[in-house]
Amino acid sequence: MNKRLYLELENCIGCRSCLAACTQCGGHDERNRNYVYDVNPLVNTQTMPLMCLHCVNPACARSCPAQAIQIHETGAVLSALVEKCIGCQNCTIACPYGIPKFDTEQNLMYKCDLCIDRSKDGIPPMCASVCPTNTLQWLTDEEIERKQKQFNVKNDKWVTSIHLENETNVRVNLPGILQGITKLY
């Protein structure tokens, strides 16, 4: 039953539904906390989403002087507690993926919390529930494993698990066929 967010990056068509959906989450105060990037802007149309990967040992929380960033029992790394965040922005510097956003007016950091009001009850986060191309999925570990087997191209060049900085609760995959070392689109 334990499900995780699973990203199949190359499915992304850049529609930014995930950004719009993010704003509509109950706890998100109408501000989105995720990103969609052009891989090679002005040259081709490939995009990829980027959101908090919910590290098992999160650098943001380790660098927080106020213990404002809590880790939920589901593994989700939550936004700063509003009463504790002192606005030092250590978390934005520490995050290896550049995810936390900071509101200077409110002196408050906010970030993806995997829509904790939804995901704690097993409901997929807003982004995953609206993604039209299955870039963002909400899957069990078995389903993810099955997918990884399916995408494991045995040409000695392509590995399905992308190297990240650390162990994360969100799983990322690029289920394409590798041509050369650089992937072509």
Next chain:
Amino acid sequence: MQANTSTTKKAGSINNAFASHFAKSMFLSVLGLLILSFIGTRMFTHVDLNLYGYMVGTIVFIGGFFYRFIAWGERPPAKIFIKKGIKLLFRKSTPQTTAEHLITYRFIWNRGIYRWTQHILIGFGCILSCFVTFPLVFGWMYFTMDDNGMYNIIFMGIQVMTVSAEGIIAQLSYNALNITAVMVITGVCMVLYRRLKNMQARAEQTFMYDFLPLIMLLLVSVTGLALTFMNMFLHGAGQPFMSLIHQWSVIITLIYLPFGKLAHIPFRPLSVFARNYREHYMEQAPKPCKVCGDYFVSVEQSNDVINVLGTNDIEFAKKEGFHLAELCLPCRRKYRIAQFSGFPTHQVKVKEANQNANG
């Protein structure tokens, strides 16, 4: 909580007299309170023994406070901010920052006027109550009457003024805690209403963390007001009983304060330290992003974060010759996309587009 044997201070240092920071802080605080009370009560001749329960409660609270504060201050990131914050305390902007962060709560105003109002009511209700009760409990302030109908207000053993028992100052003194109780009750009711109605609050709150402190504050205020009510309208019926309930609720709240949501009260001054730290070091030496060259943070903070992560065995040094904390946020995100795709997105000089959806 570490013993001072690890520090390389000279043998004659006062720190060596104590087993730990905690023991030292506790000893000095209780000693300070004792001296102040000795002076304030004119050598313990004017102690209000009716309030001794609060006195014991306060000392237990101080124990809990130091335990929590010192344990927290030992964490590497907190230690950096405390140390550098104290060094930078006398900046020109400190009074303004302090006023905005600790008195007018400007950042809460920006989160919403409703939330600001409730916070002002609860915050100042509690702070003003403390200004009244603690001096009374420790005997720093008391009243005497030489002439009939005229109260002397004695503060720290000095007769500050003599006021008419019917006058406005006397009335304010009698009713100070009633006024603050009404402030706190209004504020807590506003908070409870918001927590029941606001979808965002409902998504995140838990009973024990968010509601318990509110219920404790409500209990303190209501039982306090009940004391006044019993005195004025019931000829004191039930007053001894209610005063014990009130005392119990205050002491429990005090002891709980450093451990739950209310812990943000003693920790909040760190936000002034953090602001000073950011401003000072940004003026000293801003840090250019290793990819795009934009200034995004101070050199000091970037290094501090790298060191703090190092003490946690987290190392984000890349083969390109930079640490991830040396990249500005958009470049760091683009660098991640580059790791995913194999194409160096972060090297392309194009601004990130359409990252904000309007909800």
